[in-house]
Ligand code: SF4
């Protein structure tokens with residue numbers, strides 16, 4: 001159990017301790033550290049090695065605070081609050097100590113921030129701006145260490161930039177339980193590293209990049225692609241599996257390009273972490289990976305004609321056999337709207353099929369976060385169908401049951417994250433043999449040219465709505481502006497279609 | 504058959520059971536390995552992990568922290584000269600310098616590595632006879648530069664017991 005969880009549990013059962021920090025009164029549970037208490041009232045104490053999701057190491061000596069009655073400064077991360085304590089985080093003495101601590105951290109640190117990928121979100125840079133000495137007095141030559149080491153599929157390591165905070169070592173020991181990192185040699189030759197020939201290969205390795213306060217661990221997937229100050233984040237939910245971790249998606253507004261995902265702290269679901277599979281969830285959102293314009297029998301159709309086309313297809317199918325194929329990757333709201341509007345337009349309920357990955361192991365769980373159900377909203381789809389009183393048949397790869405229903409019109413809500421389905425080409429091929437198919441999805445496959453209508457869909461980061469995770473807990477999606485400015489969501493399209501019918 | 508010799512295995516097992524945490528046994532275990540094998544190889548570290556469940560990273564952390572563990576092949580004669588305060592005052596640095604120059608000349612003249620190595624070490628507890636030196640496990644007192652050169656001559660002309668000649672690749676850095 002992490003410290004924060006400890007504190008959270010403590011909050012429920014134990015008495016509060018009252019103290020003042022920078023003159024402000026604050027009450028926190030017994031056992032809270034000064035650094036956590038200060039955070040509560042917005043006093044930010046500079047720190048490298050302390051991390052709320054890991055054990056306390058107390059090695060960077062940056063988080064110095066002045067405590068009344070104490071002859072010496074104390075480290076805020078490893079000092080517990082006591083009743084009546086008076087803490088000053090901005091005391092001249094504390095600032096002086098932080099200044100010198102930073103100076104020592106920089107003795108052997110390369111001073112080439114312009115070529116470092118961490119610049120802009122580097123704690124060493126940030127704190128130096130805040131409490132540094134500015135005019136360095138260091139004459140000693142720097143100790144040089146290995147750089148740009150290939151230490152894992154996701155990771156590049158620059159041991160020279162490392163400030164030896166040991167966060168990564170503790171992460172490997174306590175969270176991923178792989179214990180692959182150590183600090184070798186000693187003194188100013190100390191070096192973060194692995195046993196020669198070994199690598200960091202597990203599904204949580206990208207978290208090392210997040211917790212490393214400097215540019216020592218960088219992500220192979222992200223480094224040198226974009227300066228971080230060009231990125232804006234959208235807080236939302238990862239669509240990678242049925243866990244539904246809280247994440248931020250980082251995109252460059254001007255380029256309309258997404259670059260990465262990072263976890264958001266969420267004690268109920270993912271704590272401080274997310275998995276490496278989830279980190280890929282930006283790729284399918286970018287323009288080059290998805291279909292941009294609707295097609296009618298293979299020829300592009302303008303977006304403002306799409307509602308018409310949809311209404312036409314649906315009204316033609318009145319009193320005929322209609323099949324609806326759903327995948328568990330849409331939002332609760334989309335399912336409800338699509339089911340109700342199709343029923344309203346047709347006057348009858350269509351035959352519903354659930355299209356799931358050909359091979360999957362949905363009950364699998366890795367014990368940390370990642371679940372074998374690589375669909376974000378399996379539970380939401382189940383609930384939407386049962387609320388609409390619909391029994392649906394599951395199809396995987398083989399669409400025989402759908403064929404046997406012999407539908408005159410088949411509406412497919414294809415997967416957004418096709419990776420979860422392995423290869424969907426075979427299924428698309430078989431669908432194209434049906435008489436009349438309207439396909440919603442992101443796929444770039446040419447097979448969609450054979451469908452009556454193919455409509456690109458929004459991706460998760462462009463939608464507002466909810467998923468239900470494996471535990472039926474609602475997980476919120478928050479929309480960012482879409483990559484294709486004209487794109488219509490399912491909600492817009494079906495709402496417009498309904499209106500058209502009612503007129 | 505285990506990786507280590509029967510005797511060494513027994514020693515290692517003894518240390519592992521002796522302390523509250525397994526990690527605490529790393530220091531004496533490494534000494535035991537060094538005593539038997541002269542220097543500690545990457546393979547030894549890996550074997551401690553696979554056979555005794557001591558995490559290789561932990562072992563390597565300890566191994567590289569202390570400079571008295573040897574992580575590269577040793578030469579037949581290891582000359583350790585004390586350069587702590589008493590020996591230093593009585594000219595230990597001169598002795599060390601003389602030997603280092605002698606090594607360089609040896610290399611130049613013969614084109615071969617000399618069969619000895621020179622290390623400055625901390626107080627050997629015989630300050631009354633400073634400067635003090637060890638050649639392998641033999642103690643020598645009042646080691647002036649002249650005596651040092653004589654010692655080298657005496658030792659290197661001896662017929663050596665067969666020493667390990669295999670040059671093994673190693674990538675552990677030996678600290679400083
Ligand atoms: S690599 Fe980063 S996280 Fe690890 S010890 Fe160095 S600075 Fe800390």
Ligand code: SF4
Nearest residue numbers: 238240241245275278
């Ligand atoms: S565990 Fe699932 S929801 Fe969490 S980051 Fe990984 S793929 Fe995304």
Ligand code: FES
Nearest residue numbers: 047058060061077
């Ligand atoms: S954060 Fe307290 S010593 Fe590093």
Ligand code: FES
Nearest residue numbers: 585590626627630
């Ligand atoms: S100082 Fe050299 S033996 Fe003590």
